[in-house]
Amino acid sequence: MKKVTPALLCLLFYFAILLSMFSCGHREKGTADEESHLNALARQYVRLGLRIGQYDKEFVDAYYGPDSLKPVSAALTVFPKDSFLTEVSRLSNELNSFHANVNDTLVSRARWMGAQLKAFERRVKLFGGDSASFEVECRELYGVTPPIFDSAHFKKIARALNDLLPGKGTVNMRLQKLANHFVIPPAKLDTVIQAAIAESRKRTQQHFELPGNESFNLEFVTDKPWGGYNWYKGNYKSLIQINTDLDILIDDVIDVGSHESYPGHHVYNMLLEKNLYHDKRWVEISLYPLFSPQSFIAEGSANYGIALAFPGEEKVGFAKEVLLPLAGVDTSGIALYFKALELTEQLNYVMNEVSRGLLNHTMNDDQALYWLKNFYLMDDEKAKKSMSFIRQNRSYVINYNYGKDLVKAYVERVGGINSAKRWEAFGWLLSNPVLASQLENNERN
Numbered sequence: 298m299k300k301v302t303p304a305l306l307c308l309l310f311y312f313a314i315l316l317s318m319f320s321c322g323h324r325e326k327g328t329a330d331e332e333s334h335l336n337a338l339a340r341q342y343v344r345l346g347l348r349i350g351q352y353d354k355e356f357v358d359a360y361y362g363p364d365s366l367k368p369v370s371a372a373l374t375v376f377p378k379d380s381f382l383t384e385v386s387r388l389s390n391e392l393n394s395f396h397a398n399v400n401d402t403l404v405s406r407a408r409w410m411g412a413q414l415k416a417f418e419r420r421v422k423l424f425g426g427d428s429a430s431f432e433v434e435c436r437e438l439y440g441v442t443p444p445i446f447d448s449a450h451f452k453k454i455a456r457a458l459n460d461l462l463p464g465k466g467t468v469n470m471r472l473q474k475l476a477n478h479f480v481i482p483p484a485k486l487d488t489v490i491q492a493a494i495a496e497s498r499k500r501t502q503q504h505f506e507l508p509g510n511e512s513f514n515l516e517f518v519t520d521k522p523w524g525g526y527n528w529y530k531g532n533y534k535s536l537i538q539i540n541t542d543l544d545i546l547i548d549d550v551i552d553v554g555s556h557e558s559y560p561g562h563h564v565y566n567m568l569l570e571k572n573l574y575h576d577k578r579w580v581e582i583s584l585y586p587l588f589s590p591q592s593f594i595a596e597g598s599a600n601y602g603i604a605l606a607f608p609g610e611e612k613v614g615f616a617k618e619v620l621l622p623l624a625g626v627d628t629s630g631i632a633l634y635f636k637a638l639e640l641t642e643q644l645n646y647v648m649n650e651v652s653r654g655l656l657n658h659t660m661n662d663d664q665a666l667y668w669l670k671n672f673y674l675m676d677d678e679k680a681k682k683s684m685s686f687i688r689q690n691r692s693y694v695i696n697y698n699y700g701k702d703l704v705k706a707y708v709e710r711v712g713g714i715n716s717a718k719r720w721e722a723f724g725w726l727l728s729n730p731v732l733a734s735q736l737e738n739n740e741r742n
Contacts, residue, residue, distance in 0.1 A: 328400055335403055338391055339581040340366060342410050345384055346584045349417065352376045353424045355587055355689075361531025361570060362583030378425035385418045409590075409730035410581055412440055416589040423691075431653040434692040439593040441733045443699040445653075446646050451672035458640050458674070461633070469674045472641070475634050478627065479547040485624045486545055490515065492623055493554030496615060500606045501559040504720035508533040511567055513558060517541050522686040525553045527562035529585070531570065535563045543679060547616050547626070548638055555606050561599030565727045572728045582730065588693065593733050597700025598726055601708065605723060608716070647673040648694040652687050700733075707736040 343366045350357035351372040360367075392414070395407035419437035423429060435441055455468055462471040481489050494515075501507070511533035521540040528536040537557045539545070555561055566585070573582040585591060607615060613635040617628045651668050654660025660668070662684070669680040687694060704726065712719030 328403075331395070331398065331400065331403055335392075335395060335406060336578075336580065338388060339406070339410065339579065341388055342414070342581050343584045344368075345381070345388065346417065346586050349381055349421060353420065356420060356424075357584065358587040358592075359529040359531070359566060359585040360583060361529070361574070362580055366580070376425055378421055381421045382418060385414050385421065389414045389418075405730065406579065406581070409732060412590045412732050413581075413586060415440075416586065420586075420588045429656070431656040431692055434656065435695055438588050438590075438692060439696060439700075439733065440590045441593060441695065441699060441703075443649055443695045444646075446650060448668075448672060451644055451647055454640055454643050455672070455674065458637060461637055461640065469670070469676065472637060472674055473676055475630060475637060476546055477544075478630055479621070479634060480544045481547065481550060481624045481626065483541070486517070486539075486541070487515070489550050489620050489624045490539065490545075490553060493550045493615075493620060494558050496619070497551075497554040497559040497606050501564060504717070505560065505564065505568070505724055507564070508567060508571055511563075513537050513563055515539070522682065522689050524549065525557045527557045527566075529562065529566040531583075533567045533570065535566070537563070543682065547620060547624075547631070548635070550620060551607065551612060551616060552603055555603040556599040560602040560606055560723070560727070562595060564602075565595055565598060568724070568727045573730070579730075590732050592693065593696045593700045594704070594726060594731050596696035597702075597704040598723065600697055600701035601704040602723070604705075605708070605719065641674065644673045645698040648683065648687065649698065651683075652692055652694050655687060656691060703733060703736040 343360075343362055346357060347360065347366060348368050351368055389411055392407040392411045395403050398404050398407075416438045419429065419434065423434075429437075432442065435443055458472065459468045462468065462475065464471050464474070466474075494513075513535040514537070516536065516538045518538045518540055519542050521538075521542065524540050524543070526538045526540075528538065530536060535558070537553070539553060557563065569582050573579045585595075603612075613632055616635070617631050621628045621631065647668055651660065651665045654668070655662075655665055665684060665687075666680050669675045669683055670677070673680075673683075675683060704723075708719050708722045708726070711722035
């Protein structure tokens with residue numbers, strides 16, 4: 298064996314350094330090229346979504362990206378379904394090539410856009426006249442398969458309500474009678490909602506640093522299928538609309554203050570815009586397609602955020618001590634009302650079963666209304682309004698209940714019983730491109 302001299306050792310060490318520098322440089326160049334390629338695909342993704350939105354007016358919920366990605370030509374007279382599906386397929390295939398990448402960030406971005414594109418495909422097919430079952434829509438639009446509940450499940454909850462509510466008559470009648478005590482007078486509505494939003498904002502700011510120029514405008518509207526809506530405008534601005542077709546109750550006021558604004562939709566969109574679009578230049582985040590996996594996180598987090606902002610008895614305390622006196626409404630019975638609401642919230646899954654029945658043609662309109670009135674305990678007017686929402690938004694209803702349940706399970710699994718840690722886990726959800734599968738599997742990017 299040849300003797301290894303100090304000179305030879307030095308030479309070997311020198312070549313090892315050169316090889317290491319070459320490998321690192323090659324790897325860095327490869328990563329930069331791959332990131333550049335992914336950024337190009339992200340721009341194509343945004344352009345495609347905005348072009349689909351020229352035809353399907355409900356497709357784009359928000360966009361705050363570059364004007365250069367907006368369509369430059371008018372929509373065609375005929376919806377180009379096949380052309381859109383071909384482009385979705387091409388983009389999806391290119392994004393699939395990133396799944397084996399060593400860079401976790403590129404993998405995460407590609408996986409998220411791929412899931413969004415699966416929703417593009419299903420929505421384009423639906424808008425183009427194709428049909429789909431409830432189960433297919435949930436899986437392809439939102440990436441989940443929600444649980445099934447039969448009528449016996451909801452009857453059990455209704456029996457618990459029956460035992461809780463005093464007086465005589467049906468559960469529906471007694472629940473409605475109790476709720477009628479807490480209707481906010483129209484003349485006080487703006488004052489009370491503004492107070493609720495201000496409190497929600499104050500509580501959110503204790504945990505999140507919000508952009509200094511953030512703000513919202515509040516409008517009251519009529520003739521809408523929904524109760525409230527956040528139209529995110531970009532640059533940390535929102536338009537929040539409240540539908541006054543039906544009476545606004547005290548719980549509606551608090552829910553709007555949290556769900557549509559803080560720490561709900563307004564905060565969610567702001568944190569994505571700041572942390573991902575502005576800070577990281579991920580252009581795909583600037584497009585929010587309504588019927589997509591993003592809405593599963595958006596609606597689920599907005600609904601869970603209500604309890605996060607007002608934990609335990611703090612919600613009923615705020616209503617009793619601040620909002621109801623501000624509205625000039627008697628506070629008697631408010632604790633009982635909120636206890637009843639805890640049970641009725643579990644009935645929200647009725648909306649899923651009605652959507653399932655209508656989309657799968659196992660329910661007609663009369664049967665659907667029967668379920669809403671007898672299992673969700675709605676009056677005629679509210680049941681018809683809910684039917685209107687389901688007709689327009691189809692399987693979207695799962696995002697409110699199943700979305701909330703998955704967000705709740707994730708945040709409380711990660712954060713435990715510690716409030717600060719729960720807010721931290723919640724903040725991660727609001728600041729990253731998250732899919733429902735990640736909540737189920739307890740994953741973080």
